[in-house]
Amino acid sequence: MGKKDKNPSSSVLGNKGILVGIIIIAVIITLVGIFLITGNAGGAPTPASSPKPTTSPTPVPEPVKSARPSVELFVMSFCPYGVQAENAMEPVVGLLGTKADITVRFIATVQGTTVDSVKSLHGLPEAKEDLRQLCIAKYYPQALWPYLVDVNARCYPVNKNATQLASCQKSVTATRGIDNQKIETCAGGSEGLTLLSADEAITKNYKVTGSPTLIMNGQRYSGLRTAEAYKQGICARFETPPAECSVNLSAPAVAASTGSC
Numbered sequence: 001m002g003k004k005d006k007n008p009s010s011s012v013l014g015n016k017g018i019l020v021g022i023i024i025i026a027v028i029i030t031l032v033g034i035f036l037i038t039g040n041a042g043g044a045p046t047p048a049s050s051p052k053p054t055t056s057p058t059p060v061p062e063p064v065k066s067a068r069p070s071v072e073l074f075v076m077s078f079c080p081y082g083v084q085a086e087n088a089m090e091p092v093v094g095l096l097g098t099k100a101d102i103t104v105r106f107i108a109t110v111q112g113t114t115v116d117s118v119k120s121l122h123g124l125p126e127a128k129e130d131l132r133q134l135c136i137a138k139y140y141p142q143a144l145w146p147y148l149v150d151v152n153a154r155c156y157p158v159n160k161n162a163t164q165l166a167s168c169q170k171s172v173t174a175t176r177g178i179d180n181q182k183i184e185t186c187a188g189g190s191e192g193l194t195l196l197s198a199d200e201a202i203t204k205n206y207k208v209t210g211s212p213t214l215i216m217n218g219q220r221y222s223g224l225r226t227a228e229a230y231k232q233g234i235c236a237r238f239e240t241p242p243a244e245c246s247v248n249l250s251a252p253a254v255a256a257s258t259g260s261c
Contacts, residue, residue, distance in 0.1 A: 065238060069216060076122060081211060087149060095231060104144070114193075134192060139183070206220075213260075231249050
């Protein structure tokens with residue numbers, strides 16, 4: 001007969017030890033797997049398990065083209081950024097004024113039947129100048145842009161002094177061959193208010209609130225405020241760009257501002 005095992009429980013303990021070891025190893029492997037999946041102890045997903053969403057850039061709308069583009073520059077006459085925009089647009093008008101309809105429109109609110117009822121951001125002097133410029137555009141359209149450049153250079157700096165402003169305006173109209181009394185009569189009466197009310201309606205239709213705002217063929221322009229950039233924006237909206245579009249209006253010494261009133 002073979003010999004009996006002197007300690008039968010030792011094999012049982014050995015088997016239990018092996019089983020415990022296997023369980024411990026399984027737990028360790030499970031924990032390591034969890035750590036690798038989560039990427040860190042805090043449970044934040046790894047880039048591989050949770051990729052960042054991608055967003056496509058907002059597409060730039062194609063320019064609306066026409067045979068004769070409509071260009072509307074909305075300003076407040078004594079807004080420094082509006083003044084800058086007018087000065088930048090003036091050489092463009094000289095270049096493309098016979099090919100496109102380039103118009104200055106004014107941001108103001110007519111609340112009554114007198115000039116004093118007009119509300120404009122920079123006060124009554126600005127409202128009166130808006131009215132003057134609308135009347136000049138009606139009766140002396142060829143003199144409007146030269147007048148604007150002169151007023152911006154000479155009268156805008158003194159717009160807070162009523163006496164100096166009135167003297168300056170009268171001097172500029174005389175220089176440009178404009179009947180100042182005719183303009184004062186138009187600007188001070190119902191005729192001027194009717195012109196400004198028409199601009200107010202167009203301004204509200206486009207939801208324009210800031211000076212300057214440029215609308216080309218019904219589209220809001222968001223490029224640089226330089227003569228060359230304005231020219232390129234207008235030329236991009238011709239069905240057939242005229243030869244004038246090849247003329248460069250760059251003015252590198254002039255920095256374009258991005259502010260608004």
